Amino acid sequence: MKLFECEHCGQPLYFENTLCESCGHQLGYIPEVNKVTALEPEGQVFTALGAPGTLYKFCQNAELDACNWLIPSDSTETHCAACRHNRTIPDLSDAENMARWRKLEMAKHHLFYTLLKLKLPLRNRVDDPQGGLAFDFLSDQVDANGNVTTVLTGHDEGLITINVAEADDAERERRRTQMGEPYRTLLGHFRHEVGHYFWDKLIRDQGEEALEKCRAVFGDERADYGQALQTHYANGAPANWQESFVSTYATAHPWEDFAETWAHYLHIVDTLETARAFGIKVKPKIKLGSEMQAEVDFDPHKATNIEILIDNWLPLTYAVNAMNRSMGQPDFYPFILSPAVITKLGYIHDLTH
Incomplete structure (x- = not known):
């Protein structure tokens, strides 16, 4: 994610900001120019300091404080x-659902930031009623007898279902520990599930040659x-799973291996852009520190190969x-990227480009 700033006063801004705390300007994000920009009202619409010459209006979900x-x-x-x-949002008359839905939207918009920057094909259910990308945000249902119908997060022919309970930090942590x-x-869920959608669009729908290339990397789906x-779920991952897979769940099936690797590719690209925006350099002060230096001075979305990333x-x-451990926190990135996993990430890189 890039770092934004208010064009009126220079205040640093986050992607989710709706108001500049320094000068009071209302803010909005324009995906076409990739800017969170300060706005000036013009009746019912706005002029954008970051994109002069065009009048703008807010997405309707801005009225619900769920979009900027x-x-x-x-x-x-x-x-x-x-x-x-x-396609479906939860019952917003329930205050808990409203709070959870707003968190879901924040994560989903972060996902779309990267998908749009990578110029990936995005069709909704109006464009493509049978296979367009759509989201159902649903909550578990309890009938009159107290029986619970649990919503399962997953993907089916472009329709991604997310259980709104995942937006509850305590519940998500419980499930993380249980699994x-x-x-x-939340963002990890979105990135993983959209990987299944793009497997359909970029591999399955492209014919046998694309399928065979994918099978050579991820196995036979x-x-x-x-x-x-x-x-x-009965036996868990094989003992040597880290030699070939980015996570234990990736070992379950080639579809899950692809989706997990896809999600990690998006993690890497987005986080490296953030590092670039803040001018972060890594130069360890140890004898072998020169082997661990980094300076992200390029746009990760436009990297020419996976090795650069x-x-x-x-x-x-x-x-x-190391900084997280200094704060007594879990590792920021608790994964090992083996040569085999880097090869898979290279496949995803080439596919997206």
Whole structure:
């Protein structure tokens, strides 16, 4: 994520900000120019200091404090490029659902920031009623007899379902511990599930040649998926899983290996952009420190190969993991990138580009 600033006063801004705390200007994000910009009201619409010459309006979800994205005022769209992918949102008359949905939207908009910067194909259910990308944000249901119908997070032909309970920090931590996962975040869920969507679009729908190239890296996805998951949950990952996989869940089936690797690729690209925005350099003061130096002085979204990303990512994670440990916190990036995993990340890099 890049670092934004208010064009009126120079105050540093976060992607989610809606008001400049320094000068009081209302703020909005314009995806076409990748700016969180200060706004001046013009009746019911706005001029943007960061994109003069065009009038803008807010996405309709801004009224619910769930979006800060802008749309050209003459557009017939009522929702922004991220929110128009929503198919179902939870019952917002429930205050808990409202709070959780806002967290979901924050994570989803962060996802779309990267997808748009990578110029990946994005079609919603209006563009493609059968296979467009859409989201259902649902909560568990309890019937009159107290029976609970649990919503499972997952993907099916472009439809991504997220259980809104994942937006509750305590519940998500409980599930992370129960599943034995080192890392579980809302943004991680979005990045993983959208990996399944892009497997469909960029591999399955591109014919046999694309499928064979993918199988050569991740294995044959025609293996029974249901049985593979049963075996994984019954037996866990193989003892040597870190030699070939980025996570234990990636060992379950080639589809999950692809989605986990896809998610980690997005983690890497987005975090390296943040490091670049803050001018972070890594130069360890030890005898072998020269082997662990990094300076992210390039746009990770436009990197020409995976080696450039990894050469900067590994030193950055060593440094931030060490800082987290100094604060008594878990590792920032608790994963090992073996040569086999880096090869898989290289495949994802080449695919996205």
